[in-house]
Amino acid sequence: DQQVKQNSPSLSVQEGRISILNCDYTNSMFDYFLWYKKYPAEGPTFLISISSIKDKNEDGRFTVFLNKSAKHLSLHIVPSQPGDSAVYFCAASDTNAGNMLTFGGGTRLMVKP
Amino acid sequence: DVKVTQSSRYLVKRTGEKVFLECVQDMDHENMFWYRQDPGLGLRLIYFSYDVKMKEKGDIPEGYSVSREKKERFSLILESASTNQTSMYLCASSATGARSGNTIYFGEGSWLTVV
Numbered sequence: 001d002q003q004v005k006q007n008s009p010s011l012s013v014q015e016g017r018i019s020i021l022n023c024d025y026t027n028s029m030f031d032y033f034l035w036y037k038k039y040p041a042e043g044p045t046f047l048i049s050i051s052s053i054k055d056k057n058e059d060g061r062f063t064v065f066l067n068k069s070a071k072h073l074s075l076h077i078v079p080s081q082p083g084d085s086a087v088y089f090c091a092a093s094d095t096n097a098g099n100m101l102t103f104g105g106g107t108r109l110m111v112k113p
Numbered sequence: 114d115v116k117v118t119q120s121s122r123y124l125v126k127r128t129g130e131k132v133f134l135e136c137v138q139d140m141d142h143e144n145m146f147w148y149r150q151d152p153g154l155g156l157r158l159i160y161f162s163y164d165v166k167m168k169e170k171g172d173i174p175e176g177y178s179v180s181r182e183k184k185e186r187f188s189l190i191l192e193s194a195s196t197n198q199t200s201m202y203l204c205a206s207s208a209t210g211a212r213s214g215n216t217i218y219f220g221e222g223s224w225l226t227v228v
Binding site: 004006009034036041042043044045046049089100101103104105106 | 155219220221
């Protein structure tokens with residue numbers, strides 16, 4: 001029973017356009033959410049996070065939106081660049097229950113030049 | 114910068130062999146983790162440790178064991194490797210407390226092929 005789901009295994013976007021990656025969760029106790037980016041043959045690297053007290057967090061070209069009522073978060077990348085091509089994982093945690101992260105299955109983003 | 118180092122990047126082992134995957138972190142983090150990554154399944158937690166000599170089972174501990182004799186080092190052991198353990202293994206660490214405790218840092222991964 002996956003508590004964090006990324007329903008799109010892949011996404012293809014033209015360079016310069018917006019990329020939107022989606023993530024849904026079922027555990028209402030999750031209160032902290034993160035996005036990780038992973039290139040082939042490398043470990044995931046932390047990209048951006050958001051606390052449940054916020055509904056938006058922005059860092060340069062990357063913005064994460066959180067809709068708690070829908071248990072949904074999304075990562076927006078604007079403008080998309082070919083170097084953004086990677087697998088993106090969303091992760092969630094219940095900060096009152098320790099440091100455990102639950103990961104989604106990942107979405108492979110391909111940004112075409 | 115946090116550095117998590119996995120000693121072996123690529124390994125090929127035979128079925129039934131004992132396999133050791135070593136991981137070292139240099140940020141004095143209390144927490145260390147072992148995940149495996151398989152296509153479509155994301156990152157699945159095998160074992161984690163909150164302190165030296167402490168270990169807790171994750172979601173898929175069967176066929177694995179771990180050792181944490183020193184704070185900076187966390188080892189994953191496959192007692193008798195099987196072909197379904199062919200995967201990419203990722204070690205990670207994190208600090209305890211506040212928001213930093215929920216951001217974990219990964220090593221580069223170890224590709225294990227069991228033949």
